[in-house]
Amino acid sequence: MSVAPKRPKGPPLNAMRAFEAAARHISFVAAAEELNVTAGAISQHIKTLEGWAGMPLFRRNAQGVELTREGQALLADFTKAFDALADATRALRDLKPNADFQIAALPSIAQLWLPKRLGKIRECYPQINFSVTAMETPPSLSRELFDLSIFFSVPDGSPNQICICQDKIIPVCAPSLLNRKQGDQGFEGISFLRDQTWANDWPMWSQNSGVQIRNSENGPQFSLYSLAVEEAKAGAGVLMGHLCLIEDALTAGALTVMHDVSCSTGNSLVIQVPRMPRQRSETKRIVQLLAN
Amino acid sequence: MSVAPKRPKGPPLNAMRAFEAAARHISFVAAAEELNVTAGAISQHIKTLEGWAGMPLFRRNAQGVELTREGQALLADFTKAFDALADATRALRDLKPNADFQIAALPSIAQLWLPKRLGKIRECYPQINFSVTAMETPPSLSRELFDLSIFFSVPDGSPNQICICQDKIIPVCAPSLLNRKQGDQGFEGISFLRDQTWANDWPMWSQNSGVQIRNSENGPQFSLYSLAVEEAKAGAGVLMGHLCLIEDALTAGALTVMHDVSCSTGNSLVIQVPRMPRQRSETKRIVQLLAN
DNA sequence: CATCTTGCCTTAGTTTTCCTACGGCAAGAA
DNA sequence: TTCTTGCCGTAGGAAAACTAAGGCAAGATG
Structure with a gap:
């Protein structure tokens, strides 16, 4: 018999939270983003927990992780617990005057x-x-x-x-650019301003409007859509405009539509x-x- | 508008756990014991949480704490959350082979x-x-x-x-001591061996048996009952024996009862x-x- | 009345935990 | 091939958590 001097300790709370997030996303990087830490931190937390349990909870593949049978079984319990904790945290936050x-x-x-x-x-x-x-x-x-x-x-x-509204896209550019190209309805020789995450906009619009677009990759890419909008206002090229995001620029006349056909992206x-x-x-x- | 670069952070998990324990016990020291830390640690955790909420959760009185109205309201939520977490922790523990x-x-x-x-x-x-x-x-x-x-x-x-059984008490001592006092059924001039936490045993037995006891405080105190038992075996005095705890010593003859009347403590x-x-x-x- | 005890507080210093940074590796995509 | 993605490992530094020790106020004790 070993008479333990101390009460049995559970695993670290932060490790459990990391596991829950990683298991829910089935991804360490996604969990890391949610918890505002690096993926390495998640990795260590999960290793700690696996050490405590004496059992692997994830199977690490090169292109991503997957839960083991055991990890699978735990997810529900942990999610319930941290959901409840999130409730309590909100209750606590709501005490704060003018949070x-x-x-x-x-x-x-x-x-x-x-x-x-x-x-x-x-x-x-x-x-x-x-x-x-x-x-x-x-x-x-x-x-x-x-x-x-x-x-x-x-x-x-x-x-x-x-x-709020459907997400509709339509080609836009600075009025000055349109004047220069007056009478020419095509997109020949124009820079296509593009947002990284919405690279698909031009092909989608092309397919929907029937207007042939060549070289839609021709032009600068921006990591933020708002940067592309600014460039478009400055006359740097034509932009696939998301109507709800550029309505101000349109009414103010900083941008004008280049083609009458708009198309919905399917999102709202x-x-x-x-x-x-x-x-x-x-x-x-x-x-x-x-x-x- | 302040554009926060980081996601809003909740309060530290350990602080919440400390609060839950302290609120449940309405005592920092009890919470500290449960969590295997010092009361100072609890105090700090709770201060952290109060800082996060911008609101006191406990009222500190000199002889103890009490929950504020707000703390009161939070307890149920947190207890639910940590109960769920305890469930999950057990599920995790149960994965461990031969835990x-x-x-x-x-x-x-x-x-x-x-x-x-x-x-x-x-x-x-x-x-x-x-x-x-x-x-x-x-x-x-x-x-x-x-x-x-x-x-x-x-x-x-x-x-x-x-x-398992009722907790019955009865005066016992080493056989050698009983022989010396042969014929004398009283407790005159004998050391009363006492356990700190069971100081009430002698008065209780006295009241129940009708046997007058004087100077039951006369004799050494022990922090552990087992120490008192050992002393009794060594003939150092008379001990109020809890039957279920000394049955071995009685059957082995290391101790003998000094008086026929046993009495129940009310506990089991x-x-x-x-x-x-x-x-x-x-x-x-x-x-x-x-x-x- | 003086003294002890209890339970909390505070501060300072230490230990532990947590996190980032960075190089590496394997698998799929270009 | 070469790039990209997502995970790993280690090292070192930042932050959190904890302990230890002295204090204080209110009851209890003698």
């Missing part, structure tokens, strides 16, 4: 669509600090501390989503809020203001 | 009652390592990683408890196991073997 209202959005939406409307909202809630976090992938609203997210996606019809601009018990009180009204 | 079987017991029980029976059990499960952790207060089996606990208490009739020797989904498979059989 920041956290918004998650696609970088382009955060820069081109949000600012104007956020201005109005801030007038209604001068005491609340609105924080906007830009990211490529929508966060889990049941897990992270965001109060609202705005992304392009296909709406799922749930009451926690509001569809969607606002999503946490499901009920996790919402803070201002959410409903803020969504209303955002949706105009 | 230690963890037993929590009162020090005196661990030393005087358990060893003999544990020997038999170890024969049945030679591959399992049995760990015994001594402590004064029964741990929460739904929260901590114990598989079984043995303490004196009043049974609550739940199916997770087995009552109770084995408790976690409620079902958290039990490991061997538990049932082990309880059976312990109960004989």
Whole structure:
């Protein structure tokens, strides 16, 4: 008999959280992004946990990980636990008077669509600090501390989503550029400004409009859509414009449409809020203001 | 608008765990003991959490703490979350082949009652390592990683408890001491060996038996009951014997009863196991073997 | 009344944990 | 081939967690 002097210790909490995130995403890098750490940190946490359990929880393949049977079995339990913990954390946050209202959005939406409307909202809630976090992938609203997210996606019809508008694309450019090319409706010899993540825009529009596009790869790429918009305003080339993101530039005359045909990408601009018990009180009204 | 570069961070997990434990016990020291840290650590964790929430969760009084209204409201959420996490942790532990079987017991029980029976059990499960952790207060089996606990208490009739026997006390001493005092049934001029936590034994027995005891404080105190038993065997004085703890010494003749009247303390020797989904498979059989 | 005890606080210093940075490797894509 | 992606490993440094020790206030004890 070994009389242990100390109570049996469970595994480190952070390791469990890392496992839960990694298992849910089936990816260390995705988990790392969610938890705001590097993938190496996730790797170590999971190794710690596997050491504690004396059993591998992931199978590491070169092109990604997969859960072992055992890891598989644990995921549900851990997800339930950390969901409950997320609830408690929100309850704690809600005690804080005038806590920041956290918004998650696609970088382009955060820069081109949000600012104007956020201005109005801030007038209604001068005491609340609105924080906007830009990211490529929508966060889990049941897990992270965001109060609202705005992304392009296909709406799922749930009451926690509001569809603002369809995402329609149409070629645009600076008026000066259009004048130069007056009478010439083609896209010959023009730079195509492109966003990295929306590289597919031109082919999609081409197919939909029937307009033949050659060399749509001809032109600079930008990591942020808003940079491409600025370049387009400066007359650097033609841009596939997402209508909801460039409406201001169009009405102000900084950009004009180059071709009458617009086409839908299949996505919509969607606002999503946490499901009920996790919402803070201002959410409903803020969504209303955002949706105009 | 402040564009936060990083996702909003929740409070540290360890701080939340500390809060949950402290709120449940309404005591920092009790929480510290449960988590195997010092009270200072708990204090700091809670301060961290209060800082994060921007709101006090405890009211600190000189003779103890109490929850504020806000802390009160949070407790349920956090307890639910950490209960779920404890479940997940057990599921993880159960993956481990031949994990230690963890037993929590009162020090005196661990030393005087358990060893003999544990020997038999170890024969049945030679591959399992049995760990015994001594402590004064029964741990929460739904929260901590114990598989079984043995303490004196009043049974609550739940199916997770087995009552082994009543806790009966009776004065005992070494045979040599009894011989010297032959014919003298009183307790005059004898050292009363006493255990610190059971200081009430002599008055209780006195009241029950009708035997007048004077100077029951006359004699050495021991922090462990087993030390007092050893002293009694050595003839150092008379001890209030708890029958289930000294049965071996009595049958072996190392101790003899000094007075025929025994009295019940109201408690029983109770084995408790976690409620079902958290039990490991061997538990049932082990309880059976312990109960004989 | 003085003294002890209990339970919390605070500070300082140490230990442990956690994380990043960076080079490497294997598999699939270009 | 060469690039890219996603994981691993190690080393070193930053941050968190913990301990130790002295203090204080309110009851309990003598």
